[in-house]
Amino acid sequence: MAPSKEVVATGSAAVAAIDPDQTLKASKALLAHIKKASKQKADESEKRNLLEDQDSEKIPIWLNLTTKRHIVDKARLQPGKISLPHSLNNDETTTICLITAEPQRHYKNLVASEEFPEELRKRITRVVDYGKLKAKYSQYEAQRKLFNEADIFLGDDRVINRLPKILGKTFYKTTQKRPVPVNLQAKAPKVDGKRQKRVKTEGTVNSGTAAEVAKEVQKAVDSAFVSLTPSTNTSIRIGYSGWTAQQVADNVDAVVTGMIEKWIPQKWRNMKSIYIKGPETTALPIWLTDELWIDEKDVIAEDEAAKEKANIGKKRKSLENAEEVEAAPKKAKKQKDVPEADDNKLDKQISDRKTRLRKQKASAKKAIDN
Known part of the structure; x- marks a missing residue:
């Protein structure tokens, strides 16, 4: 399945859009796969459970958006809302x-x-x-x-x-x-189309x-709920397995449009990919970008990247001190005085040892013969 590849050039003000045909095609394929997997699971089970048949219609479908940079700097506890054509x-x-x-x-x-x-x-x-x-x-x-x-x-x-x-x-x-x-x-x-301040009256709510x-x-x-975190990945529930492919596709279009307009900084220039998936399925692509960065400053040269070392198992304080303190030179090992070898003495020791071995061998042979 070839995903849509609407290219937005760096610095361009062009508006990219997902291909509705690609969205519908991915929705059909995903729903068919979920139904096939549910049927196979039901056939393998010995007892038929009517509750499982109902649950198979309510398997959630998720929209996964990946951006080039973080959408927000810190997690937001307050969910956002995006209006949907088909309520969840x-x-x-x-x-x-x-x-x-x-x-x-x-x-x-x-x-x-x-x-x-x-x-x-x-x-x-x-x-x-x-x-x-x-x-x-x-x-x-x-x-x-x-x-x-x-x-x-x-x-x-x-x-x-x-x-x-x-x-x-x-x-x-x-x-x-x-x-x-x-x-x-x-x-x-409103007065002349402009909003006015409310007049507070005692005793009124x-x-x-x-x-x-x-x-x-x-x-x-009836809205889709969006939980934003400091991440490049955002998942939003947009449908159920019991829906038609067109309903899923309509909600995909609404959520993508809402995310781009409300929360994604630099809009389509910051978008990397859009997928849909089930809880236990492979993600099916809907839209992919051809550019992996927003501008040139996001690209690090090889020599600069090599200078950046991972801070693994070290505290920041120790790293700062390491730059200030020079490495102390290693002390040379003190060599031990080795006495000079005496070849004559060594030859005598070898000769004596051989003599003792011959005597032991002769004694052992004599004992065996007796």
Whole structure:
């Protein structure tokens, strides 16, 4: 399968794009392989499990993007969002926990109101504000219980940056259920097309209407979640094995476009490769670049590269001191006085030894004869 190779010259402002035919072809091949592997696994098992048949339709498909330079300098605990044409979380059994600003009762009333869509309301199993969260879920056991109560956690963007301190490693050790930011505030008023500052009134809560809150929640749930780290590799879930190839291809195009526009510095010039894969499959290429660097300063000459030595098993301090302290010259070994050889004495010793050996041999032969 030949991947798309849209070349972007160094310093060029040209916009590269993935080939939709190549994306569709890779999607078809990947889905066919996953289904074939699942069927083979089911045939080999002695007992047929109906739950396994359902799980085979929900095998995740991942989009892997590789860049020439790191996308960010440090890991971001707050997931990013990219809108998808085909939602990953449209299952009615997918539950949602909504973490809001205070007061909690106001947002519970919004979710319970008639303006809030009933289908979405059924999926929201818990609404908790920041104050209650801090009071009730600071302990590990309580955090574990909350972690298992919902599939998706949404956090009001006014409190989202304070959640890692409360929820800790229970939520932020992996990217599985990190709270996703959502805007629950009222929309700023506009005058002549320009946004104006909100007028704070005592006793009123700065929140959108039930319909506006529902729209923001639905938008977040239907998005792909992106966890950015200081790395050249980024993986994003974009579909399932039970989907059609066209659905997978549509989401691939949306995620690639979103990543380029929002987060990848220098956009296509910084892109190296794009693949799709399953959890246990080979990655299938969609797009590859012909340039391995962005500009000439990324290329190190051979003589300069040879000067760079790996710091293996040495501390920085010892390396710095090594440059300042000159190597001490090795001391010459003191030679031992060897007495001169006496050839006459040595010849006499050899002769005496031979005489003794002849006598011993004669004595032994005589003893055998007797």
